[in-house]
Amino acid sequence: MSTRAFLRERVPWGYQPGTMPSGASFAYVFGTVLVWLLALEALTGIALATFYSPSSTDAWASVAYIQDRASLGWLVRGLHHHGGSAIVIVAGIHLLQTAVAGAYHKPREVIWWLGVVLLALVLGTAISGYWLRWDQQAYWAAQVEVGIAAGGPVLGDVIRGLAFGGNEAGNLTLTRAYAMHALLLPGVIALITVVHIALARRHGPTLLRRAKAAVPRWPQQTVRDVIAVAIVFVMLLAFTISQDGVELGAPADPTTAYDARPLWPMRWLFELRALAGGAEQLVAMLAPFVVGGFLLALPLLDRGPDRSVKVRKAWLGALAGVFAPISALTVMSFARDANDGALAERRAKAEARATQARKLAATYGVPVTGARDVFQTPPMARARKLFATRCEGCHGADSEDRKGPVIAPGHGDRKWLTSFLHAPSGDEFWGRTKLAKAEAAMKPVELAAPDLADLVEMLYAESGATDVDAVKRERGLAVFEAACTDCHAREEGMPGSSGPGLGGLNSRAYYLSFISNPKSAFHMGTDKSQMPRFDGELTLADRDALAEYLVWLRTATPADLAKLPDP
Amino acid sequence: MADDPDRRKFLKVTSCAIGGGVGLAVGIPALRLVTDPATKTTVTAPSDPFDVGALDRFRVGAEPRKIELIASRVQDGWTTARDVVIGAAWIRRVEPAKVEAFSAVCPHLGCAVGWTDGKFLCPCHDSLFAINGQRETGPSERDLDPLPVQIKDGRLQLTWVRYRVGGATREPA
Secondary structure, X not given: OOHHHHHHHHOOOOOXXXXXXXXXXXXXXXXXXXXXXXXXXXXXXXXXXXXXXXXOOOHHHHHHHHHHOOOOHHHHHHHHHHHHHHHHHHHHHHHHHHHHHOOOOOOOHHHHHXXXXXXXXXXXXXXXXXXXXXXXXXXXXXXXXXXXXXXXXXXXXXXXXXHHOOOOOOHHHHHHHXXXXXXXXXXXXXXXXXXXXXXXXHHOOXXXXXXXXXXXXXXXXXXXXXXXXXXXXXXHHHHHHHOOOOOOOOEOOOOOOOOOOOOXXXXXXXXXXXXXXXXXXXXXXXXXHHHXXXXXXXXXXXXOOOOOOOOOHHHHHHHHHHHHHHHHHHHHHHHHHHOOHHHHHHHHHHHXXXXXXXXXXXXXXXXXXXXXHHHHOOOOHHHHHHHHHHHHHHHOOOOXXXXXXXXXXXXXXXXXXXXXXXXXXXXOOHHHOHHHHOXXXXXXXXXXXXXXXXXXXXXXXXXXXXXXXXXXXXXXHHHHHHHOOOOOOOOOOOOOOXXXXXXXXXXXXXXXXXXXXXXXXXXXOOOOOOOOOOOOOOOHHHHHHHHHHHHHHHHOOHHHHHHOOOO | OOOOHHHHHHHHXXXXXXXXXXXXXXXXXXXXXXXXXXXXXXXXXXXXXXXXXXXXXXXXXXXXXXXXXXXXXXXXXXXXXXXXXXXXXXXEEEEOOEEEEEXXXXXXXXXXXXXXXXXXXXXXXXXXXXOOOOEEEOOOOOOOOEOOEEEEOOEEEEOOOOEOOOOOOOOEO
């Protein structure tokens, strides 16, 4: 028994391609193109799902991984995104064509209704999919969309609770949006599509106005279908490549303002809302229902049987009356943004931030604490940001109103120590502090060169550096005892009789204690320091991060510093 | 004309060719993306030795102790995390200056090996190993995988290696 015969007996289904009663035509291709686009969404969607992680800490990171690190991820993601847009466009054409042809007339009303429902479901899928990337755009769009949906007179809290999965946007928002986008909505769309097509096949295509002889669907119509599919695909591919896939903004950040815009099929609502003024909530919520209701009611209002455009002028006029404003509002909204210079500036800034975030994610990975912390991943990022905001004013080499010693690469190394000992009141050291003018100010250390080098080695060793010459240090200790102990002490935590304690000088612990309270007896004492104490200003972790940074600076070069991204 | 068999055949072949071409144009990038991680190192940790602690923590003649190996920084796909446990080792001080360490990963199929009644036992398939790592009974085809250890300045340092499970020969995964 041949395999074919074996299967025939056990799976006794035959494919009946059917006939095209008024001939094959490119007018009939749109349904097939839509089915094919849905299949593309399913295929690319499954590929993306093998990477995507629906959690508020990981979502952006996993999308950035797809976009920048996985092979062809940008292309698959781009096809998936723009393929969704293509569905909305082709579905719009399919719907208008059906309406103009009067193809919703008896007995095809149900096919039309299912089509309208499919369009609504497709839009729902697009919106929930838009949230998944959890970048600034997605986060704020979600906030606004849920805000509108929950702003109605009743059930607002329930709607918010269901959409967000609780009181706030977070992990449960994404798991729910993902389940909707990848499981529930595609499942329902697939089911309804099957019924939609089955009914369309059962009733057969609406006859063409210029009917030709009947032909079998396969291959006469099929070849036209695949040609249309190929044309749409080539356009989709070209567009996707021209856009480098689809954008990914900076990670969601509840503290940073963003010019959020809805997905383009919803832009008309955005504009309408702006025009509605005080009634924005009501208008934005009701408008989709008005449009949907009109479309659903159309076959009941325009009952035929005449399909000619002349007879149905009123209804086609009403249809135009719905779609023309939608198109106009969409164009207006985009035009307004295009002419807004301030907006363009804010967008450029947001884009730069996005580029930086993606670069950091690709280099260092995204911290498990959340995508927003990607900006903290470069070495010393936290400390450098703190330094720039809290320390640079008084300690920056380039600062115009510097009040204290310069803190720059090489701080605390042998060269620095030597320069300091030569001129403690030099401009880059205590020169700009009140200490320099005080009577008790430290005098330049006058020692023979070898003694000075030994002393420097001893002081350098206090920092805990590992590259210490033990012999020199030993000699340095003797120099210290002879020359410095009148004012200083070197025991841990012990202040000198009139100068600061030098125990652990320039070590991480020393820096931490100095930053915490420079006015302590061990350091400068209350009367000699203008530097404020930071133990009440900065957390222990922040102060320690700064201390770590100062230690890092000791062996860093200006080039090392320049290599790091801006804090 | 429309029923010309040659033309029908041509249309059929054309339909399949175009349809197949478009299908491949989507399918190939999707497949490339899905298979991308198969050939990549997606989880990375520093390869330098772990400081397991002072040698004094281990007494000569005491039972093996299980030590968790905490990597300072682990990149896992898109995330990066500090202080992540990436494995465990059974460590025993055999002589004052000799320390033995075994990977806690069973060489049979990768379950975690435990210490029970003076033997190493893998609870998944009952592979039993002596205190020196030699296999005694059960399905494992080789002894427990030793891990390189060295004593430096009175501290114990251990290098983590993940070996391929299964088989009689030992090779890094």
